[in-house]
Amino acid sequence: MKIFCIGRNYANHTKELGNAIPSEPLFFLKPDTAIQPKGHPFFIPHFSDDIHYEVELVIKIHKTGKHIEEQFAHKYYSEIGLGIDFTARDVQQECKAKGLPWEKAKGFDGSAQISGTFINKFDLDLDNINFSLEKNHEQVQIGNSKDMLFSFDKIIAYLSKFYTLKIGDLIYTGTPEGVGKVKKKDSLKGFIGEKEMFKVLVK
Numbered sequence: 001m002k003i004f005c006i007g008r009n010y011a012n013h014t015k016e017l018g019n020a021i022p023s024e025p026l027f028f029l030k031p032d033t034a035i036q037p038k039g040h041p042f043f044i045p046h047f048s049d050d051i052h053y054e055v056e057l058v059i060k061i062h063k064t065g066k067h068i069e070e071q072f073a074h075k076y077y078s079e080i081g082l083g084i085d086f087t088a089r090d091v092q093q094e095c096k097a098k099g100l101p102w103e104k105a106k107g108f109d110g111s112a113q114i115s116g117t118f119i120n121k122f123d124l125d126l127d128n129i130n131f132s133l134e135k136n137h138e139q140v141q142i143g144n145s146k147d148m149l150f151s152f153d154k155i156i157a158y159l160s161k162f163y164t165l166k167i168g169d170l171i172y173t174g175t176p177e178g179v180g181k182v183k184k185k186d187s188l189k190g191f192i193g194e195k196e197m198f199k200v201l202v203k
């Protein structure tokens with residue numbers, strides 16, 4: 001199982017980190033060991049003093065494919081979930097400054113929070129999905145899929161040029177503005193619309 005993550009897919013978040021707007025999707029992968037087991041707390045890793053939350057809509061692939069055309073991409077997923085792409089921002093900045101890969105800032109154990117349930121795409125307006133993150137009962141991020149620079153279908157078409165997409169692969173589709181640091185005892189709750197998708201305690 002592969003976990004793809006799209007970076008810089010919301011213009012306002014791209015700007016808040018001082019990055020340029022990409023002309024094609026930017027992505028990286030996390031290993032399957034990054035998945036946070038359901039109900040487990042998120043443990044701040046010892047190698048970072050600046051772990052950020054990034055709430056993201058997540059596509060689950062349900063059909064194998066390669067070189068998928070954008071017009072057929074919708075056939076390759078049926079459900080949308082919600083996750084957090086936990087990021088060691090200090091480690092990432094250091095890697096970026098040196099022109100090195102970001103893997104260790106993004107792919108560590110527990111860095112991929114994922115909702116226990118997914119929502120059937122036919123129960124959603126894919127071009128208008130509201131989602132949000134609460135930290136300690138205060139809303140810290142709010143996004144809408146209409147603001148994505150690259151749509152779900154464009155992302156699938158692009159990734160499948162390079163990788164065979166397989167059943168169960170996950171695609172984190174990028175975070176809106178408002179990313180920030182977590183500290184011990186924080187409680188994070190993710191929502192699609194009004195529906196609570198996950199809750200995680202930081203330790």
Ligand code: MG
Nearest residue numbers: 054085174175
């Ligand atoms: Mg992200």
